[in-house]
Amino acid sequence: MGNCFFSLSSSMVNLVSIIAAICCLSLCHFRRSSRLPWNWPILGMLPMFFINSHRIFDMMNDILLESKGTFLFKGAWFSNKDTLITSDPTNVRYVMSTNFSNYPKGPENKRFFDVFGDMLFNADHEEWRIHRKITQGFFTHKRFPQSVVDINQHTLEKGLIPVLDHVSKKGLVVDLQDLFERFMLDATCMLVTGCDPGSLHVEFPDVPFSRAMNDANEAVLMRHIVPEKVWKLQRWLGIGREKKLSQAQKTLDNLAAKYITMNRELRKGEQNFNTLKYLSEEAVIGTAEDVYNTMRDSIIALLFAGRDTSGSALTWFFWLVAKNPSVESKIREELEANLPGDEPQTHSLTNVEKLNKLVYLHGALCEALRLFPPTPTMRRAPIQTDILPSGHHVNPKMKVVLFSYAIGRMEWIWGKDCLEFKPERWIPEKGGTNLVPSSKFLAFSTGPRICPGKDLAFIRMKAVAATIIHNYHVQVVETSNVTLASSFMLRMKDGLMVRVTKREILASNPSSLPLSLLSK
Template sequence: MLSLPFFLSTTVDDVLPWNWPLFGMLPTLLCHVHQIHDWATRLLCQAGGTFLFKGPFFANMNMLVTVDPSNVHYIMNSNFLNFPKGPQFLKIFDVFGNTFINSDSDMWRNQRKLAQLQLSHPRFHRLLVKTTQDKVEKGFIKVLEHVSKQGLVVDLQDLFQRLTFDTTYILVTGYDPDCLSIDLPHVPFAKAMDDVTEAIFIRNIVPESVWKFRRWVSIGHEKKLRNARKTLDHIIEKYISMKRDELIKVIKLNDEEEEGVDLLTLYLNEEEIKNDDKFLRDTVLNFMIAGRDTTSSALTWFLWLVSTHPDIEEKIRAELKSNIPTKEANKWRLFGIKEVSKLVYLHGALCEALRLYPPVPFQHKKPLKPDTLPSGH
């Protein structure tokens, strides 16, 4: 029995998983679940970029995994309409409801159009600039200064998550949870989001019958997910109610006002959806998930890469200095959109960090009709 985990993790060429009778390649996957990204990368390198994963015979888990650029372009661009997320995706991610993360086809296009309309609103942009500057200057830097003075060790990834959680929370709801402060407080909404993402990850790697049974008897990650969902629903419902009460005092939203405005306020000013609490709940949660984890992951990997490549750091610093007026060289400042567009080297470094360590490394797609990928699969 002691040798069983080692035996199960042994693979052809030390990488390709063994296709076991009845259980397929699932045992090997479970043995590497703690390092799923590294293992998947090695596996796909060994397989030439595309690999057919065989699941248990009873679980409908067979899937073609690919990182081949031509295949990715074909699926995500050239023949996009034939590759929706599919019904299995909706089952796994059911907690997110029916807005843009889970939607397909016409519904996805309509959701995207509505979201882009709100995100491009001039008053939302004013809130974005002010919130970002305030949270970095009065939150992130303040915490780092405290840590430095006290000689403490801090988890930078946790700080980035707190930074993006606070900024996203304000931009979406208009309220500040103050997660990024010196005492690094526990925030129920943030903890609930962590429990949701962890449970969804587990759903992706075990048979549907397993996680549905756990949900039925309310054990393990499914119990955490159920409790987390209650927490999220309660808090979001409270903010929707509070925001409605605030808007009763406002006759009409004025685009020319200097004060910024949050996304929930903008959505509540849309006649077609302002009374749809389910849609508003799903939208708030979707924006929170999309805004927090993706940005914090990108920032963490980017700074880690820069810290391990001093030559790149020097070039980025030189480019920043060359775009700052001499009289402002020693002042705190936030780069404007036009100024940022001139930072070509920084943009390239960020894109390379995203390529190496994408914040959303997996995409679920299910073809509507039989198809052949450019790789021949």
Template sequence: MPWNWPLLGMLPSLFLHVHRFQERCADVLEWSGGTFLLKGPWFSNMDILGTVDPANVHFIMSANFANFPKGPEFKKIFEVLGDGIFNTDLDLWKNQRKQARALLNHEHFRKFLIKTSWEKVEKGLIPVLEHVAKQGFVVDLQDLFQRFTFDTTCILVTGYDPGCVSIEFPDVPFSKAMDEVEEALFMRHCLPESVWKLEKWLSIGHEHKLTKAWDVLDNVIGKYVSMKREELSQSRKFEGDEEGLDLLTSYINEEEGMGLDCDDKFLRDTILNFMIAGRDTTSSALTWFLWLVSTHPEVEKKIREELSSILPPKEGEKWRLFKVEELKNLVYLHSALCESLRLYPPVPFQHKAPVQPVTLPSGHYVNPKMKVMFSLYAMGRMGFIWGKDSKEFKPERWITERGTIKYEPSYKFLAFNAGPRTCLGKEVAFAQLKSVAAAIIHNYQIQVVEGHPVSPNVSVILYMKHGLKVKVTKRWT
């Protein structure tokens, strides 16, 4: 267990294990029974109560939601996100969430989503997989999925296709900038505020990278916003046209009806928040899922059998892409995705701070100068939550005796958040995950390169530290 040093608290132990932060959280929380107080350096207000207790999660995320806002400390750490939906509280958050829900659930947007995902799979992802399979190349699936989700998210959010999914594998400054931002945000969780602010002032270390990456994000998003404003000022053809109902168009066109001031800063913050939600979480989920399936042949076989079962008899052994509607009711595929998200949640941890002092259901006292941190990565590995086989990849745990999807409460399965802040894009994410997973698993054999190391990175998004290097072979001629 971490040693509480005079003056330094448990900071030395934190940095000793920072390279394996997620695994360390799981170890400590398992040994401590689910809740552990990490003492920060004296006078630094860095005491963190780590917990995976579902009763605590439910209390904080739902029952006592008003007492646990994102708060000013969260906003300081994640200042790059501006006043976007992930950073805001109270009326500003409620208004943004209401409008985002209305746009994401709009029939035209859902049609646009299905059309965009299909075209990017058919004309982007498949040609790359065909190329690397034919040439016998090793490909980094994580990089490929990041490119895919960046393209699709960019189209859905801004209406513009950056064209990153290509056999040329072009350089993507925006994606690299997002990775560097996320690594810097992680380090802000590990350092006293005075230290990372000093790094920022001196322009050194991760803070220097963050500043440069921030400029890249602002420049790219600013270009998209100005292009869209110019486009819409010349023609109103996008009104009611499902081909152009991206979110940026909707925000600009419906500014007055929404009651929002859609100035350039609001649009910049909104776009960046949507880009992180769409690009990072989905590509992370796809990477871990394809790795788990490719290393568990029995699961791969069952998914293939289920996919074949919805096809006419003579089509089960042919090259084929699947429509979203065809995949919607597949129980085993959905269960396997849930199981992957349980073990490897794209957002592996999150933290809250109380406005008023309060005692949690576990009996632990927290005050406004402390943070409460949930480790979603550790939560999926706790035997007292998921049983003795909690560390195993076992899709069957999500299937009832009647053969239907087993419901698990969000305070136990936290991959899509819980309470009033439950993820708005859950259905969008599952639709995209299923269409990509089905296309790859049915048509290709994925083999991880022998000896390739697989471990989590050190970031606020759970990626693989060394990517996912694989060989791809075609199943059908």
């Protein structure tokens, strides 16, 4: 028995040694020659993805640059992880529109994103159409526009402005990513549940939802990389990111239950227009369990969408603006041209009609979304064998990943200046806004699954950006190390540390302005 155990242990050590050697050889090969990962026996291309898990999006971008926009990732043997990754807009349009019915998200996607329930993110076919109809009904409801304006004004004047005034007065360094995520969480929670969680406050209270969502995003990303049997084993053992995901799911479930209970206890006349009110009174037909599950999934999915996508987009936007002071100057000029001269210096900008006139600001936001789309990848599962416009073959055993992060960085799509932050590329000479095909700009998806909250997202982002740039100057702290987090959402790993100075202070003390602005 002892000899058998010793023999088995030796075999395991040898196997580990072989795998380690393969990983090292793969890394050496990658560094000395091609950006393309090596397809190793048994392990496929997994070693390179594990080695570069800290820079997974940039690594995939490098691969697509070298492979002219489309690349076949070979998974481990018998894992069914072969994936065609593409940044070709013709493939995007074909998958998301032309042959939409052949490319659902697939049952595996629902397992990956089980934390979000069965709403739009996970649904396919008839289930998706039902949820889509419910969601569109909410966004097109006659009470929706005024609700958005009221919530924007409340969260700006009761949350964002007091916090920015506080950090400006105290000379504090603040994490702008955390601030934006708090703002978007509060605004979205009010729209979904009718309640303000008050997470954006000068005391910066602990936000269990945000921590849970960040843990969920990291776990979901790893589920896309490792074989399903591996992460399911981790879940069963209660270890690693799967342990954090289980804890996160409990936090999210408890939060949803809390808001559903609060909603039911309020009388009809005491409620403002919100998603839960709409679902319970107008949209969902079925058993009490059906209504509860739809409410639960809606709360989590919409809070995730509102907090993570717009919060991420605004963070990257202000980082890019800070690096390009001429853009900030042009945005301020546009604000001054569209604001009445008798309005006070410090105020929130929530009027939708005025916000829609800010063409240059809109272009700057689009440019930030082009370079840093909040959802960097979209995954589809072909039902039947097919040939994409690029000539690549796909089959039901493969997956197709549309890599929106790389689309914005392809010179052959956007030109030699593709890595530059140029809002002007969105503004034609005759005025208005350039209509860029959504297959080249996937920040809000494209085709039948285009985001129903796109207009809401732009209204919110414009209101926040206009209010901040009109009233404050944001300066990134020199020691900030801006890198991508290993998360399903395109977040900054260590946040964005900034100093915020009120314009009134800058006007009375011009020497506090950065030299780059003094020269304008």
